[in-house]
Amino acid sequence: MNTGLLWALVFFTTFQFVGSSNRKLFLPDHSYHNRKPPSGRIYETETSSLESCAITCYEDDRCASFFHGPQHKCIGYPKVPFPPSDNLTVEMGWDVFRHAEKNDVPAEKNDVPAEKGWSLVGEKYYFVSHSKLNWTRAKDMCASMGGYLLEIESESEANATDELVMQRSERADYWIGAMYSSNSNQWTWVNSGNEMVYTRWVPGQPSDDGFADCVDIAWAWDRTTAWDNTPCSDSKMFLCEY
Numbered sequence: 001m002n003t004g005l006l007w008a009l010v011f012f013t014t015f016q017f018v019g020s021s022n023r024k025l026f027l028p029d030h031s032y033h034n035r036k037p038p039s040g041r042i043y044e045t046e047t048s049s050l051e052s053c054a055i056t057c058y059e060d061d062r063c064a065s066f067f068h069g070p071q072h073k074c075i076g077y078p079k080v081p082f083p084p085s086d087n088l089t090v091e092m093g094w095d096v097f098r099h100a101e102k103n104d105v106p107a108e109k110n111d112v113p114a115e116k117g118w119s120l121v122g123e124k125y126y127f128v129s130h131s132k133l134n135w136t137r138a139k140d141m142c143a144s145m146g147g148y149l150l151e152i153e154s155e156s157e158a159n160a161t162d163e164l165v166m167q168r169s170e171r172a173d174y175w176i177g178a179m180y181s182s183n184s185n186q187w188t189w190v191n192s193g194n195e196m197v198y199t200r201w202v203p204g205q206p207s208d209d210g211f212a213d214c215v216d217i218a219w220a221w222d223r224t225t226a227w228d229n230t231p232c233s234d235s236k237m238f239l240c241e242y
């Protein structure tokens with residue numbers, strides 16, 4: 001093993017490996033939890049622990065993700081998409097971790113700077129993703145970077161983050177950190193736990209879809225943005241803050 005290699009638990013079960021010149025961050029992919037490993041593996045081995053399974057993948061340049069499961073079976077995969085988790089057989093005891101996208105991982109909060117993808121606006125840092133994830137994975141990705149999904153508390157914050165999004169040539173919808181709480185029957189900012197005060201819903205939203213419990217910033221034809229509630233399992237770009 002590279003002597004400069006350290007590993008640490010960044011939060012819960014996210015593994016970050018920091019070498020002198022390289023980084024690799026593995027994030028849990030909850031949608032594949034308890035799914036039978038598909039074909040296309042690079043290797044299959046047994047390791048002494050989840051950590052050593054992660055290290056095995058870290059040290060193999062071909063490996064981008066791994067399944068870890070019963071009897072510490074450890075299966076590495078190259079950087080190709082898995083079949084959708086819905087297509088895989090349920091088999092208990094498996095966890096899946098993926099190598100995070102390079103552009104999306106500016107290491108740690110104190111190591112943040114603009115060149116790593118965060119922008120400083122006022123006293124806040126914001127991150128605009130380059131990849132699409134479901135709402136839960138987007139939330140995990142923000143957390144792995146020391147932040148949280150964007151919580152918009154004011155019109156000025158809404159305008160400031162819109163400007164960051166507008167700088168992107170490609171229009172996309174972006175997850176923000178709000179969710180419907182069936183406990184309080186309110187739209188809630190998940191990280192702070194606060195109910196929404198300032199809102200910028202698309203007229204007619206939030207819709208009463210039953211499953212549309214997460215909130216994204218959606219684009220309108222006139223190049224303005226407003227909020228829509230959509231299913232949390234959708235894949236969208238996302239915005240982080242800290």
Ligand SMILES: [Ca+2]
Pocket residue numbers: 150151152153157241
């Ligand atoms: Ca905020």
Ligand SMILES: [Ca+2]
Pocket residue numbers: 205206207209212228229230
């Ligand atoms: Ca909606």
